[in-house]
Amino acid sequence: MAEMATLDIFGSLRQAIEHQRAGRLREAEALYRQVLQADPNQPTALNLLGVLARQAGRTDAAVDLLRRAVTAASDYADAHYNLGNALRDHGDRRGAIASYDRALALRPEMAGWHNNRGVTLLDDGDAAAAEQAFQRAVELQPGYADAFNNLGNALQKQNRLGDAIAAYRQAVAVQPQFAGALANLGGALIKNGETAAALAPLDALLAREKQHVRAVAYKVIALRELSRHDEADYFENNALLIDVARPVAPPGFPDMATFNAQLIADIRGHPTLIETWDPNQRAARGGAVAQALLSHKTPAIAALETLVRGAIDAFAARLPDDANHPFLCKKPRRYALNVWANILTEEGHQASHIHNLGWLSGVYYPWIPPVIRADDPEHAGWLEFGFPGYDLPCRFTPRLHQIKPEIGMAVCFPSYFWHRTIPFRGAPERISVAFDLHVLD
Numbered sequence: 001m002a003e004m005a006t007l008d009i010f011g012s013l014r015q016a017i018e019h020q021r022a023g024r025l026r027e028a029e030a031l032y033r034q035v036l037q038a039d040p041n042q043p044t045a046l047n048l049l050g051v052l053a054r055q056a057g058r059t060d061a062a063v064d065l066l067r068r069a070v071t072a073a074s075d076y077a078d079a080h081y082n083l084g085n086a087l088r089d090h091g092d093r094r095g096a097i098a099s100y101d102r103a104l105a106l107r108p109e110m111a112g113w114h115n116n117r118g119v120t121l122l123d124d125g126d127a128a129a130a131e132q133a134f135q136r137a138v139e140l141q142p143g144y145a146d147a148f149n150n151l152g153n154a155l156q157k158q159n160r161l162g163d164a165i166a167a168y169r170q171a172v173a174v175q176p177q178f179a180g181a182l183a184n185l186g187g188a189l190i191k192n193g194e195t196a197a198a199l200a201p202l203d204a205l206l207a208r209e210k211q212h213v214r215a216v217a218y219k220v221i222a223l224r225e226l227s228r229h230d231e232a233d234y235f236e237n238n239a240l241l242i243d244v245a246r247p248v249a250p251p252g253f254p255d256m257a258t259f260n261a262q263l264i265a266d267i268r269g270h271p272t273l274i275e276t277w278d279p280n281q282r283a284a285r286g287g288a289v290a291q292a293l294l295s296h297k298t299p300a301i302a303a304l305e306t307l308v309r310g311a312i313d314a315f316a317a318r319l320p321d322d323a324n325h326p327f328l329c330k331k332p333r334r335y336a337l338n339v340w341a342n343i344l345t346e347e348g349h350q351a352s353h354i355h356n357l358g359w360l361s362g363v364y365y366p367w368i369p370p371v372i373r374a375d376d377p378e379h380a381g382w383l384e385f386g387f388p389g390y391d392l393p394c395r396f397t398p399r400l401h402q403i404k405p406e407i408g409m410a411v412c413f414p415s416y417f418w419h420r421t422i423p424f425r426g427a428p429e430r431i432s433v434a435f436d437l438h439v440l441d
Helices: 002-021 025-038 043-055 059-072 077-089 093-106 111-123 127-140 145-157 161-174 179-191 195-208 213-225 229-235 256-268 299-318
Strands: 243-245 284-290 335-353 360-367 383-385 401-403 410-414 419-421 429-439
Touching (some): 002 025, 002 043, 025 043, 043 077, 059 077, 077 093, 077 111, 093 111, 111 127, 111 145, 145 161, 161 179, 195 213, 213 229, 243 299, 256 360, 256 429, 299 335, 299 410, 299 429
Antiparallel strands (some): 284 335, 360 410, 360 429, 383 401, 383 419
C-alpha cells in the first residue's frame, strides 16, 4: 500500500507539472495541495506550490512554502533558488543572496542564477560583487544579453563608464532590439561625453518604440548638449505639454477643503503607507509613501480617481495629433491609472526623474505648507521641469519651467519630462498625490 501511495504521489506531481507548464495554474495548485495532504513535507510539491504563490503575488505564502521545501530537502537546489527569488520580492535582499549562494553551491553551472544573484547584489549596493556574478553568468552563457546589460549597470555604479559602454554594446550585439540595453548605452555615452554617438542607439530604439520614455528623455538631453534646441523643443514644448488644472469639488463633498481634508486622512491611514523605502528605487527623499492608493478605495480616494481622470481627459482632448511626436502620436482611448501619495517632511524632495512606465504623469496637491511661497527666490517646494536626473550631466543651460504648487492644483505632463521638487525648509510636511497613465489601447 505504501508503494502504491508513493506512485500516486509522483503521478499526481507529473500531472500537476504538466498543468503548470500549460498555464492551467488552478488545476496544478489543486493537485499540489492534494499531494501535501498525503505528505505535508513533499519537497517538490512545496517548491512548485511556492512558485505558484509567488506568481500570484502571495509573497508571504511563497516564502513559507519554499522554506518548508528546503527544510524537507536541504540539497534541493531549485527550491533554494526559488526561495531567493521570493525573499527578494519580500525585500529581504540579504536572505535572498544567502539562498542564491546555497543554490549555486549545488548547481554552479546555472547562468541565470548567477545573473539574479548579481541583480540582488546590485540592489543591495555591492556593485563589485554584482560585477563578478554577471561576469560568471556571461562566461557560462556567452550569448546572455540580459547579463551583459546588467554587467554594464554594475560597471556604471563603479564609475567605469568605458567598461560599461563595452558591456552594453555586447548586449546589443547579441540582441540588437534589446530596448533596455539601447537606452542604457545611450545614457552611458552621454555621461562619457560621447553625446553625438549617443543618438545612434537612442534613435534605433525610437524607430521601433516611438514612445519609449527613457529614450526620449535621454535624446532631449543629447540634443540640448549638442545645441540642437529647436529639435529638443519639439519634444519638450512646455507651453503645449504641461497642463495645470484646478478641479472643482467632486460629488459627495461640499467643497474642496472638505475633500482635501478627508483625502489627507485617508492617505495617513492607508494600509500601504510606509515611512521607509529603498531610495535607490524611488525619487522621493525624506518622508513617507502610500504606494498603491487605489488598492483601498475610500469615498475620498474614489473621488480622487474621478478628479484625476477628469483632468487627464480634458487635457488629452485639447492636445493636437502628431504622428511623428512620441507623446502626441498615440493618445489613449482606454487607460489604467497607478496612483500613489508622498508625504515629504522638512528637507524632503523629489530628485529629478522620469516615469519609465507611463504615457502621461501628474500630481495633485491636497496640502501645501504656507512656507512654499510665490515670492521665494529659491522656489523651495516648487515643481521644476527640465533638469536632468539619474546622474546624467547637465553641460548646457537647461530650459527650466517652474510651477508653484497650490492646494487643489493638478498638473499633467508627458512621462518622459524630467521633473523634481525643490527641497523646502521650515514646515513639517508637504503632501502630494502622483499618478501615471498606462495606455491600454
